[in-house]
Amino acid sequence: QLQLQESGPGLVKPSETLSLTCTVSGGSISSVGSHWAWVRQPPGKGLEWIASVYYSGTTYYKPSLKSRVTISIDTSKNQYSLKVRSVTAADTAVYYCTREEASTSFDWGQGTLVTVSS
Amino acid sequence: QSALTQPPSASGSPGQSVTISCTGTGSDVGGYIYVSWYQQHPGKAPKLMIYDVSKRPSGIPDRFSGSKSGNTASLTVSGLQAEDEADYYCSSHAVTNSAYVIFGGGTKLTVL
Numbered sequence: 001q002l003q004l005q006e007s008g009p010g011l012v013k014p015s016e017t018l019s020l021t022c023t024v025s026g027g028s029i030s031s032v033g034s035h036w037a038w039v040r041q042p043p044g045k046g047l048e049w050i051a052s053v054y055y056s057g058t059t060y061y062k063p064s065l066k067s068r069v070t071i072s073i074d075t076s077k078n079q080y081s082l083k084v085r086s087v088t089a090a091d092t093a094v095y096y097c098t099r100e101e102a103s104t105s106f107d108w109g110q111g112t113l114v115t116v117s118s
Numbered sequence: 119q120s121a122l123t124q125p126p127s128a129s130g131s132p133g134q135s136v137t138i139s140c141t142g143t144g145s146d147v148g149g150y151i152y153v154s155w156y157q158q159h160p161g162k163a164p165k166l167m168i169y170d171v172s173k174r175p176s177g178i179p180d181r182f183s184g185s186k187s188g189n190t191a192s193l194t195v196s197g198l199q200a201e202d203e204a205d206y207y208c209s210s211h212a213v214t215n216s217a218y219v220i221f222g223g224g225t226k227l228t229v230l
Contacts, residue, residue, distance in 0.1 A: 037219070039164075046121065047156070047164065047207050049219040062218050096163060103152040103211035103219050106175065108163040 002027040004097045004109035012091075012116050018084040022097030022109060029078045030055040035100040036073060036080045040093040041111075048093075052100055053080055087116045122147065122208055122222035129228040130198045138225045140191040140208030146220050148189035152211035155184055155193045158224075159204045167206075168193060195227070203229040 008020035022036065029036060037052035051061045051071040059071050065084075073080040084091055094113050098105035123141040130136040140147065140155075147153055153171045156164035166175050168184035171191060181196045191210070195202055208222040 046224040047221045049209070049221055060217055063214060063216065102170070103209070104154040104166065104169040106166055111163055
């Protein structure tokens with residue numbers, strides 16, 4: 001059974017870079033047809049799709065976040081990562097990593113809360 | 119890229135049916151079959167309930183159904199049960215200058 005686990009700092013200072021990693025187990029990150037995505041949810045608010053990556057390295061970004069976000073993949077470690085630069089309090093959220101097929105997130109990690117605060 | 123439009127709340131009594139709408143544009147909901155619905159209980163990760171407009175993943179009861187007409191997709195929950203009380207989010211494949219995924223603002227479903 002596929003499992004996704006987010007990891008990274010729970011607290012980031014304003015203007016710094018938020019970095020998260022998703023470790024995939026129970027399956028290969030190089031699986032044909034699977035894209036690997038990040039979705040976030042600010043406290044008490046709705047879901048926001050951030051970006052996705054394919055094992056080939058092809059990336060997709062939410063247009064309004066593209067200038068601050070980088071998603072990358074390491075097939076040798078079965079992991080993929082997210083970096084959000086120049087963070088503000090508005091980036092405070094639970095960050096989920098997901099497995100996508102055709103723009104649908106079939107599998108989700110448990111989520112990790114990242115707080116932006118000095 | 120404004121979020122897809124969902125009603126903030128919906129409600130129904132046990133056994134009744136309720137329908138939640140999700141309105142977008144021709145660049146997302148209206149242009150593709152890749153519309154999905156997720157259920158989220160408090161403090162939990164979202165769970166996929168419907169994909170490709172009307173398909174159910176394994177294990178999802180047939181009380182949950184999806185449809186689409188033009189730029190509006192709908193989720194119908196029939197035979198409401200107490201455990202259906204949750205937040206529901208729609209999402210869609212979207213393309214402007216590039217491809218991405220867009221979510222709706224979410225609907226709080228209350229079972230009266």
